[in-house]
Amino acid sequence: MAHKLLISKNGEITTVYSPKVAAVLSQLGDITIKRASHVEPGAGLALNAKAALVNANRWSDKSHVEWFADLTPIHGPILGPFVDNAAAVAAEVEYINTHLSRIDHGQQ
Numbered sequence: 001m002a003h004k005l006l007i008s009k010n011g012e013i014t015t016v017y018s019p020k021v022a023a024v025l026s027q028l029g030d031i032t033i034k035r036a037s038h039v040e041p042g043a044g045l046a047l048n049a050k051a052a053l054v055n056a057n058r059w060s061d062k063s064h065v066e067w068f069a070d071l072t073p074i075h076g077p078i079l080g081p082f083v084d085n086a087a088a089v090a091a092e093v094e095y096i097n098t099h100l101s102r103i104d105h106g107q108q
Contacts, residue, residue, distance in 0.1 A: 006100045014103060016096050036096055036103065037071040039088045042081070045070060049078055071095060074103050 003021060006014040015021055017033060025031050038046065042063035045053075049070045053059040058078075066081030069092035079095060082088040096103065 004097045004100055006103075014100060016093050034073075036074045037069055037076070037092050038073070039067065039069050039085060039092055041085075042066050042068060045078075048072070052078055069095070076103075 003018070004015060005021075008014070013025060015025075016036075022031065022033070038049075042050070042053075042059070042065065045068055049068070049072065050059065052072075053063065053068075058081075060081075063081060066083070067085055067088035068078055068080035068082070069088045070078050071092065072078065074096075076095060076099065079091045080088055082091065
């Protein structure tokens with residue numbers, strides 16, 4: 001999959017983090033990395049994420065061992081549940097790449 005970059009009018013670049021991309025971008029100058037999401041098993045989710053899942057009737061007896069991608073730091077949804085970390089990360093990356101232009105403007 002191609003790596004997507006969004007470059008704003010003021011020169012800020014928004015992208016999904018990878019060590020290779022960070023190495024390339026750091027050659028252009030100082031970089032600031034901001035977390036867009038948290039991929040965790042249900043047992044490791046932040047309390048506000050668990051509460052949101054409970055309130056939406058999306059928390060079950062097995063949710064503590066299922067995986068979720070919590071995109072609330074960028075005003076996005078909580079994706080999942082997924083059977084493993086890889087599936088949650090894939091959904092996280094797809095969501096971020098699909099909504100990249102809205103994320104850059106601080107919107108979901």
